[in-house]
Amino acid sequence: MTCRPHLIVMLTHHDRTVRNAYEIFEQCKRSKADFWGFKEQPLPLPQMKTLYTYMKEYGKTTFLEVVAYTEEECMKGAKMAVACGCDILLGTLFFDSINTFCKEHHLKYMPFVGRVTDRPSILNGTPKEMIAEAQSYLEKGVYGFDLLGYRYTGDAFSLNKRFVSEIDAPVCIAGSVDSYRRLDEIKEASPWAFTIGGAFFEHKFGKTFNEQIDNVCRYMDTLKGTP
Template sequence: MDFIFMLTRDDMTVRDCLELLDSLGDLHLAHLGFKDVGVDPATLTRLHRRIKDTGAASYLEVVSTSRDRALNSARMAVDLGVDWLMGGTWIPETLELLDGTGIGYLPFPGTPTGHPTRLGGTPQQVAEHCRRFEQAGCAGVDLLAYRATDAAPLDLVRAARRATSGRLVVAGSISSPGQIHDLAAAGADAFTIGSGATTGAFEPRSGTLNGQLTAILDVTRTAATRQSAEASP
């Protein structure tokens, strides 16, 4: 299971994202992402270039709630050359924009609304969306499980896991070791944390961002090891 560090707070890319990235030092995070809102396109261009210079896989998550803005964000993903585009619900249009780019698309299953985004939908609806998205050619899904309003978060994760063979990323409101272990047991391939690290919520006894991220990485390794052991025959 992979940890994707989002350079975000409250569902927006932080204004000092470039300085934040520079502060990571020798952590060598393998997965780094940002949102399509919070800073101007020129800053996102510089941020993405620096992310790729670190050797990390890059993720752009769409939180814009209108069709036109979401598709403009997909165009931005193409211009930037990110590795993964996450979020959004306009599947055929987005896949058409991404065609031939090599960018993996992970849309939102369920019914996302508002900003910060909440997720409506039952496990059955999420599973139906996952199957439909995979048939359409999506690489997996971006599931806002801990933002759910109509179901228990882990019920949504398990339903999505049964319904898709693609990459299952769980995003939003993850801020404790227990949640990471639960996600691994439910079959998630990756999870994102932004605010949980940038606000210091994950490891309250640590006063630095690097302390937060080190704690998250340690828990992720333990959870991933257990996940692999349980998956072995």
């Protein structure tokens, strides 16, 4: 990659949007992060729309990550993303109907790969299987992939590095990036983007939310090594 992986700030904890998401964004809207998002639960749709509109006013690229496994639930999440004017839909198991819907509404689609279950999500499968799955979805025109690397039951770092190197499309490594060691691994794997949500609420990268965002952004601009 010619630039550092993008941080996507997720206003989520335990795979659910926090109730005070609007207030947190208000405090951090001028931080170094340009990519922002949250989950499809539990905020009411009008609140979601209001927050996404506010993010857009500050020039942010917006994401909705949908943790859903049935076609009906996944389509509901995709429709939420369109209603909110999101730029990118993260998550959902892949369905042709979702892919078609996203294309029709000019919504970039980055589905899960592998066997994803539960909430918070768990990822199973082999790297070979996931890469083959991703390549089949690329043939159908998806934009990229939501790889739950650190939710993987196997060797997360090896999966992340191999998947990114073999897939010619944007890859977001999502979930449980909660240490500088893992940030070093993200640098080495060099995906297009990665998410941090819960780790910010648990103060893994500093004291305040805004401070942690900027700490991570600055760190990703440095050479590999501890802060």
